[in-house]
Amino acid sequence: MTQDELKALVGQAAVAHVVPGSIVGVGTGSTVNCFIDALAPLKDQIAGAVSSSVKSTERLLALGIKVLDANEVSSIPVYIDGADEIDHGGHMIKGGGAALTREKIVADLAERFICIADASKLVDTLGAFPLPVEVIPMAATQVIRRFGQAYGGQAQVRAGVTTDNGNVIVDVRGLQITDPLAMEAEVSQWPGVVTVGIFARHKAKVCLLGTPEGVRTLTF
Numbered sequence: 259m260t261q262d263e264l265k266a267l268v269g270q271a272a273v274a275h276v277v278p279g280s281i282v283g284v285g286t287g288s289t290v291n292c293f294i295d296a297l298a299p300l301k302d303q304i305a306g307a308v309s310s311s312v313k314s315t316e317r318l319l320a321l322g323i324k325v326l327d328a329n330e331v332s333s334i335p336v337y338i339d340g341a342d343e344i345d346h347g348g349h350m351i352k353g354g355g356a357a358l359t360r361e362k363i364v365a366d367l368a369e370r371f372i373c374i375a376d377a378s379k380l381v382d383t384l385g386a387f388p389l390p391v392e393v394i395p396m397a398a399t400q401v402i403r404r405f406g407q408a409y410g411g412q413a414q415v416r417a418g419v420t421t422d423n424g425n426v427i428v429d430v431r432g433l434q435i436t437d438p439l440a441m442e443a444e445v446s447q448w449p450g451v452v453t454v455g456i457f458a459r460h461k462a463k464v465c466l467l468g469t470p471e472g473v474r475t476l477t478f
């Protein structure tokens with residue numbers, strides 16, 4: 259099975275976790291695109307979606323799925339999103355698609371984060387994937403310097419990318435994130451950091467993992 263087929267498999271499987279009549283939180287990325295496509299036939303059975311990016315909003319609307327403003331929603335039963343890496347505790351690296359800030363906002367509104375990913379995303383220790391950090395542009399150099407001092411690794415601004423919120427992404431390579439909760443808490447406090455792409459406080463409760471043998475369900 260190709261990676262695209264595995265993504266389609268988990269995108270389809272995620273539909274069974276949507277609570278009928280409720281609002282669904284929708285993440286961003288190629289795996290989530292498969293979920294959005296699979297959700298479209300059920301659009302009349304949900305109250306709408308809260309989206310985590312302009313790209314996902316456009317896809318949802320194009321398929322006739324109602325998109326609600328996050329400010330008008332107090333709670334969402336389920337948030338479905340992909341990940342760049344997920345460990346065996348449900349902690350994730352996210353933000354490969356630069357949507358991490360809105361993803362964390364929607365995840366914060368949700369009771370359950372359901373991660374959909376192909377099996378290549380499951381890792382023992384987070385950090386082989388460069389850690390994305392959304393940063394206010396004037397703080398980029400200071401945040402890069404601070405990463406070097408605090409954790410080592412090589413940090414650089416992602417070329418040619420501006421987030422939906424008008425900020426830049428700093429990608430940090432060469433990290434071994436052994437305590438995701440601690441690193442998330444620390445980096446989140448640095449001036450100019452909008453969001454760090456470690457999802458430990460908002461970790462997945464369930465991961466639907468696409469494998470050649472079918473969907474493996476991990477619970478955390």
Ligand SMILES: O=C(CO)[C@H](O)[C@H](O)COP(=O)(O)O
Nearest residue numbers: 287288289340353354355357
């Ligand atoms: O965090 C994300 C976007 O900011 C995505 O969930 C992550 O990059 C995975 O994307 P894909 O499903 O395309 O592999």
